Amino acid sequence: MSTRDETPDAPDLPAEDAAGASPQQPPEEHGPAAAVDPALIDPAAVVRLRLVIARLYRQLAQASTGQEFTFAQQSALARIEQHGPLRLGELAALERVAAPSMTRTVGPLVAAGLVSKVPDPHDGRSTLVELSPAGADLLATIRQERSELLAGRAAALTAHEQAVLLAALPVLEHLLVDGAPDSR
Template structure:
């Protein structure tokens, strides 16, 4: 049995195929997923936004990023149904983090925009999470910090591929 052109030698009898050097095997994918999930949870627990759901925090950030939006537009950006977005935004309006304003192009519609308290809360959440992460990174060795820095473009590429 011969290996396809361009690949390494075929596994001999009794040998297991090993992943190519640098390829993340299924166990590595599981480790990556767990690290990302646990780090996200730790960051969320260490910030002022603990009383907000993930969906609410994400909606606040989208509104900040895209400006005043119709609920349907926000729902499309968040990839959820409009009724779900209505349930997400309602408590944000009640808490004074988001405001409903008339749509200047259609008097029958309203837009949601970030209220000053919402902008302040987002800034606080980001600062607290960045401070926690900066402290953790500072505790790494210089070599580990370099590996992490070099991995950033790859991690950012994962976001692009995921459509976020």
């Protein structure tokens, strides 16, 4: 059940944005065979999308545990969880940062007991970083809190808006293509 007024006078989705422009219709297909000319994508819509994603992420981050850790530290924790014990150089490569930066990122995680340094079983001169039980617990708590917030927000949408949001997931996931150039 939606918390919004679903009368015909209050449409689920605006026909126009604040500037009076009609919203962009997504292409029927996506992928290499159905490539869209980038010149056809409304720059104002790109700005809106970027701002919505950034603001939503910020709200999710602010509503969850672990705020004392930077985005880079939380990302490193998640990579270690995903890939298992890693050398710092391997973790740096996965995160696309320099090894000295990763050393500075991981140091506070080790000090907080979220990551442990263990000997590399294949090279006694090297160490690996692995997720500790406390690190796994922190990641699980952060994910649960963020998912609960997002689920609550989605529950407040109309049925039509929920359907549109779910239909947009494959397109948003397509934006996450690994190996895309990092153009910060």
